[in-house]
Amino acid sequence: MTDQANQVETRGAPPPDATDRLAEVGTQLERAHREPGLRVVELIDMVEAADLRGATLVSELKGRFLSGGKDTESVEQVRTWEAVAIYLARHASAYLSLVRLFQTYSRGWAEARDRLPQVIARALRAAGSRLRWARMRYRPIEPEVWKTLSQLWSYVEDKGLARARVLVYEDRSTLQREFTKPLMFAMSAVDSLSAEEIDVADRLISHVAGRFDVQHYLAKGCHFFMDIDQWTMPRRYQPGGVVRLGSRFFGPGDAIADLETISAHLAAGAISTSDVNLAGISDVALVIEVLAHLERHWSVQRPDRRDQRQDSNSRMSVVLGYPEIAKRIATNDTSAPVDEEDVESWGVTNESEAGYGALVPIERGEKLHIGELVGVRPSDSRMWAVGIIRRLTTQDAARRYVGIELLARGVQAVSLTDPNSGARIATGLLLPSHIGGSVSQGEINLLLSKNSFSPDLAVDMAVYDARYLLMPLMALETGDNFEVGSYRIVDRHG
Numbered sequence: 001m002t003d004q005a006n007q008v009e010t011r012g013a014p015p016p017d018a019t020d021r022l023a024e025v026g027t028q029l030e031r032a033h034r035e036p037g038l039r040v041v042e043l044i045d046m047v048e049a050a051d052l053r054g055a056t057l058v059s060e061l062k063g064r065f066l067s068g069g070k071d072t073e074s075v076e077q078v079r080t081w082e083a084v085a086i087y088l089a090r091h092a093s094a095y096l097s098l099v100r101l102f103q104t105y106s107r108g109w110a111e112a113r114d115r116l117p118q119v120i121a122r123a124l125r126a127a128g129s130r131l132r133w134a135r136m137r138y139r140p141i142e143p144e145v146w147k148t149l150s151q152l153w154s155y156v157e158d159k160g161l162a163r164a165r166v167l168v169y170e171d172r173s174t175l176q177r178e179f180t181k182p183l184m185f186a187m188s189a190v191d192s193l194s195a196e197e198i199d200v201a202d203r204l205i206s207h208v209a210g211r212f213d214v215q216h217y218l219a220k221g222c223h224f225f226m227d228i229d230q231w232t233m234p235r236r237y238q239p240g241g242v243v244r245l246g247s248r249f250f251g252p253g254d255a256i257a258d259l260e261t262i263s264a265h266l267a268a269g270a271i272s273t274s275d276v277n278l279a280g281i282s283d284v285a286l287v288i289e290v291l292a293h294l295e296r297h298w299s300v301q302r303p304d305r306r307d308q309r310q311d312s313n314s315r316m317s318v319v320l321g322y323p324e325i326a327k328r329i330a331t332n333d334t335s336a337p338v339d340e341e342d343v344e345s346w347g348v349t350n351e352s353e354a355g356y357g358a359l360v361p362i363e364r365g366e367k368l369h370i371g372e373l374v375g376v377r378p379s380d381s382r383m384w385a386v387g388i389i390r391r392l393t394t395q396d397a398a399r400r401y402v403g404i405e406l407l408a409r410g411v412q413a414v415s416l417t418d419p420n421s422g423a424r425i426a427t428g429l430l431l432p433s434h435i436g437g438s439v440s441q442g443e444i445n446l447l448l449s450k451n452s453f454s455p456d457l458a459v460d461m462a463v464y465d466a467r468y469l470l471m472p473l474m475a476l477e478t479g480d481n482f483e484v485g486s487y488r489i490v491d492r493h494g
Helices: 003-010 018-032 040-066 075-103 110-136 143-159 175-186 195-211 255-268 284-298 322-330
Strands: 165-167 172-174 213-215 224-227 247-251 310-320 344-352 355-361 373-378 385-394 399-409 412-417 424-431 443-449 459-463 466-478 482-493
Touching: 018 040, 018 075, 040 075, 040 110, 040 195, 075 110, 075 143, 110 143, 110 165, 110 175, 110 195, 143 175, 143 224, 172 175, 175 195, 175 213, 175 224, 175 247, 195 255, 195 284, 255 284, 310 322, 310 355, 322 373, 322 412, 322 424, 322 443, 355 385, 399 443, 424 459, 443 466
Parallel strands: none
Antiparallel strands: 165 172, 213 247, 224 247, 310 344, 310 373, 344 355, 355 399, 373 385, 385 399, 412 424, 412 459, 424 443, 443 482, 459 466, 466 482
């Protein structure tokens, strides 16, 4: 080691960050498929070596991204996501270039022909990785992804390799399975799932992918389709729709029954999450929710909306998080000018009794997350409503679409005290009965700050010059800074 190197080491220069190392591997991948004069087998070996190094780094960075918290996306999370996104694009391009070498009978292709199914499988999986990573931040899917999947599958059919079994990395699969996994992921409405739930959905999809099917015609269990000649994005087939020569119908096959079985066995404790490709995931309730979500969106019939939406071209004031919402409602603040600190203005594109669809600038939308509590006040109303963000998608380069499910309109602030001592416990928000519960049945729902609901603590609620003794039933929903508790009305007094 030179004196200069020793000096650098003694200064404690940090080792390259995982994102920097991943960028280096990406550069190696780019260089590999541009090396002149090498035989196909040599290029495959170069790409494979870089791929294996990159896979370890991607796994590390994905863990960092998912553990970074969801309340406010950090600068580090954005940097991590962008580094992986750039790498995955290079990774997919490298394997696609290898496939092209076989298609053009490049130098040494014959001696490497036995490796063609593996190269195609990795190219399909790489395209799927780009799709899934984009959805981790609710970003749009590049049309290039659908083009790649379409062209690869067309080549697979031409070579008669659809059901060929292949050792992809350390796992065995088929090319049909690798083709249908990203397509079924695309049909899973993951824009209404959190990043953690998206990861769970992805791993469950891989677990049951052997049941997925693809056909040249509409068939049982194949009610989605894409056009591999026109490179269209996959979508649900509508009766009477045009069926072109390039149409390929795909779907869950018998996988829905598998999801139901997995859910029942997890609930009964007969299996663990590690038995269904979810090692490291301990939240069984979350997994069961994701399983139910996949069942709904893979069904033959599109899930029905609770209420019909109507197009809108209006604006609404918005505040985020329980503390800010509670402050507005508790002080009966019906003015809330949009230029006031912490009050935003969102454009409403559609609305129904159950919620709103809105557009926000992309830089603002990227800081929102699924499950975030929002207070909304339409421009034609003096009352605040409370809802939860249930869907996030990128509308275009400048805007993000936000889907909001309302918990209640006309929310009322209430005082909660200890029924024995009279000591104040908290301020809660009473959710009106037509959405939040049924007073006629002796039950109500309260929106509370995080960790305020206790299943063992009765409370006195003061509202409208009356007092009610409430017994807790269950916590219905929990978020970053709020929870919704269900209570039974035991007595009215005062």
